[in-house]
Amino acid sequence: MRRPLLGAAGLLVVMALLEALPRAGLVDGRFLPPFGTTARALGAQLATGGFWTVLGQTARGWALGLALAMVAGVVAGMVIGSVPVLRAATASTIEFLRPIPSVALIPLVVLVYGSRPESALVLVVYAAFWQVLIQVLYGAADVDPVVRDTARSYRFSRWGTLRTVVWPTVLPYAATGFRLAAAVALILEITAELVIGVPGLGHAIGVAQSSGAVAETYALVIVVGLIGVVVNLSARAVERRVLRWHTSVRRDL
Amino acid sequence: MxxxxxxxxxxxxxxxxxxxxxxxxxxxxxxxxxxxxxxxxxxxxxxxxxxxxxxxxxxxxxxxxxxxxxxxxxxxxxxxxxxxxxxxxxxxxxxxxxxxxxxxxxxxxxTGEPGKDFGAVVVAADSPIKTARDLAGKKVAVNTLRNINTTTVGNVVAADGGDPSAITYVELPFPDIAPAIARGDVDAGQLVEPFLTIATGQGDRQVVSNYAGTAPxxxxxxxxxxxxxxxxxxxxxxxxxxxxxxxxxxxxxxxxxxxxxxxxxxxxxxxxxxxxxxxxxxxxxxxxxxxxxxxxxxxxxxxxxxxxxxx
Structure with a gap:
């Protein structure tokens, strides 16, 4: 009960600071309006249909990209992780591709897709995929050798081993990958919208900025922050639900 | 970039x-x-x-x-x-x-009307820069280096008797130029509408219309x-x-x-x-x-x- 209260207190302090700093003249109010002004701009935004449209576009792009990355990451990770030859053959390639920042692909996707939603989708999937894949790979490598050997002794089929031995070990790792990927996907979705002009919240921020509408710009930035909080809380809820049997979540042990 | x-x-x-x-x-x-x-x-x-x-x-x-x-x-x-x-x-x-x-x-x-164009160089209200000539030797923010805004600003400075090669250009997005002028990071900045109206409304002063001054x-x-x-x-x-x-x-x-x-x-x-x-x-x-x-x-x-x- 105390943690949400403390969290809310932290938010209130930030809001109070944002209100006080411009009013006290410590920062220029023209370029960082007091929180009240931003909040009013936010309220005005919420009342427009255009705002909900762009919010929907961002949510759709994020969810689709995350779903694709999850499926691709889990499947690829399970396959690569359970076959030692594959794992050895792909290790250096993965380590080469993984550190490439998704934003470095912007020029490429702009040429291929322009400012269509596909541009953002490619960046989101690329960034989120590695988060999932790496976790699943670690998970697949973490299978208890005794359990694996037992399954082999009982002549479990390959599918049976994957389902009953590898998968339960991988699941907590995949859940962590999901939580990381959910945040990364949101960052890349907004980045793509802001930089490339893909329709969505990021694009709305860009338009507000290039219109010199300072309060609206901050209002939309706050919305993005709130979405980040919601995404993180939901990812944690999903994690707890999926891993309710796992010792890290169960309280009754 | x-x-x-x-x-x-x-x-x-x-x-x-x-x-x-x-x-x-x-x-x-x-x-x-x-x-x-x-x-x-x-x-x-x-x-x-x-x-x-x-x-x-x-x-x-x-x-x-x-x-x-x-x-x-x-x-x-x-x-x-x-x-x-x-x-x-x-x-x-x-x-x-x-x-x-x-x-x-x-x-x-x-528009061809100096002072009433949609693009101009602005400075802070208390800046010593009064005419285009004074921009020589100063830091001027533009949205893109080596493009229309540097060539036209250089041109109006030269036309006013200043040395355009003495201007140091700094690349900043339009929304960031007025804040940079206010902080003193740059001495002047080339703005277009709506930033021109916003900046002058907040006290900045137009020095020269670089488009109208280049050709009507x-x-x-x-x-x-x-x-x-x-x-x-x-x-x-x-x-x-x-x-x-x-x-x-x-x-x-x-x-x-x-x-x-x-x-x-x-x-x-x-x-x-x-x-x-x-x-x-x-x-x-x-x-x-x-x-x-x-x-x-x-x-x-x-x-x-x-x-x-x-x-």
């Missing part, structure tokens, strides 16, 4: 790039995608779509906004956009690099297309956009109102800002002037053949 990278990659991949051409919709309209920047300059396109000038020419427009003009050139060259809007100097540079860009209509032009009817931006366009579509687009610009010039209040359909400009600023001119023809002499300035500043290796770019 990203814009330049995009341009560089585009130059390399032009041959390899493949894009989707115009398609025909169910009701017989030709669907075309136009790359624009969400700024005051392109108000006539939005107004023209509202008024049905494009539908009259059997065109259905999809307007895609890019954050920078430099991203539109590669988009048009690769076929993502069938048409685009870009500033004249960028197009001169692209054309000189051998990119197949062809202007199809005038886009936006200076300076063609600042153009609508353009790539090489392999259906000529009938190009003619239809040119007719519709020219009609749109004539209408916007004749009905400035409607052009002003159209701004709120694609920007978030504050209503007070929207009412006060200086609208540019939307002439129906390209001022060829002023494009020549921009080409000469670009060549003088070393942006162009040799004098370009304007017939390649201009209609």
């Amino acid at each position: 990203i814009r330049r990278l995009v341009l560089a990659v585009a130059v390399m991949l032009t041959a390899a790039a493949c894009g989707s051409g115009p398609s025909v919709t169910e009701d017989g309209l030709t669907k075309i995608t136009v790359g624009v920047i969400p700024i005051v300059d392109v108000a006539p396109v939005y107004l023209g779509v509202q008024k049905g000038f494009f539908a009259e020419q059997r065109l259905e427009l999809e307007l895609q906004t890019a954050q920078g003009g430099a991203a539109i050139v590669p988009g048009v060259v690769s076929g993502q956009f069938q048409f685009g809007f870009s500033n004249t100097t960028s197009l001169l540079l692209a054309s000189a690099q051998g990119l197949p860009v062809k202007a199809v209509a005038s886009g936006v032009a200076s 009817g300076l063609t600042v931006g153009l609508y353009f297309t790539g090489s392999q366009q259906d000529q009938a579509v190009v003619r239809a687009f040119t007719t519709a956009i020219t009609r749109s610009m004539e209408y916007a010039s004749a009905h400035p209040d409607e052009a002003r109102a159209a701004l709120s359909t694609y920007t978030k400009i504050d209503p007070a600023v929207q009412a006060a800002l200086v609208l540019p001119k939307w002439p129906s023809t390209v001022d060829r002499a002023s494009v020549q002037r921009l080409a000469d300035l670009a060549q003088k500043d070393g942006l162009l290796p040799r004098a370009p053949d304007l017939n390649v770019l201009l209609p």
Whole structure:
């Protein structure tokens, strides 16, 4: 009960600071309006249909990209992780591709897709995929050798081993990958919208900025922050639900 | 940075790039995608779509906004956009690099009235900089280095007896220029509307109108297309956009109102800002002037053949 209260207190302090700093003249109010002004701009935004449209576009792009990355990451990770030859053959390639920042692909996707939603989708999937894949790979490598050997002794089929031995070990790792990927996907979705002009919240921020509408710009930035909080809380809820049997979540042990 | 990278990659991949051409919709309209920047300059396109000038020419427009003009050139060259809007100097540079860009209509032009133009150099109210000459030796913020704003600012400084080579240019996005002036990071900055009205409304002072001071009817931006366009579509687009610009010039209040359909400009600023001119023809002499300035500043290796770019 105390943690949400403390969290809310932290938010209130930030809001109070944002209100006080411009009013006290410590920062220029023209370029960082007091929180009240931003909040009013936010309220005005919420009342427009255009705002909900762009919010929907961002949510759709994020969810689709995350779903694709999850499926691709889990499947690829399970396959690569359970076959030692594959794992050895792909290790250096993965380590080469993984550190490439998704934003470095912007020029490429702009040429291929322009400012269509596909541009953002490619960046989101690329960034989120590695988060999932790496976790699943670690998970697949973490299978208890005794359990694996037992399954082999009982002549479990390959599918049976994957389902009953590898998968339960991988699941907590995949859940962590999901939580990381959910945040990364949101960052890349907004980045793509802001930089490339893909329709969505990021694009709305860009338009507000290039219109010199300072309060609206901050209002939309706050919305993005709130979405980040919601995404993180939901990812944690999903994690707890999926891993309710796992010792890290169960309280009754 | 990203814009330049995009341009560089585009130059390399032009041959390899493949894009989707115009398609025909169910009701017989030709669907075309136009790359624009969400700024005051392109108000006539939005107004023209509202008024049905494009539908009259059997065109259905999809307007895609890019954050920078430099991203539109590669988009048009690769076929993502069938048409685009870009500033004249960028197009001169692209054309000189051998990119197949062809202007199809005038886009936006200076009002020709110094002090009442849509672009100007501004300083803080208490700055010692009084005239263009004083900018020599100072730090001036521009949105893009080595482009229309550096060549025209250099030109008006030289015309006032200053040494343009003594100016240090700093690249900053338009929204960041007024804050940089306020902090003292730069001594002056080149702004366009709506930032010009916002900055002067907050106490900054205009020093010189760099577009109007370069040529009275300076063609600042153009609508353009790539090489392999259906000529009938190009003619239809040119007719519709020219009609749109004539209408916007004749009905400035409607052009002003159209701004709120694609920007978030504050209503007070929207009412006060200086609208540019939307002439129906390209001022060829002023494009020549921009080409000469670009060549003088070393942006162009040799004098370009304007017939390649201009209609």
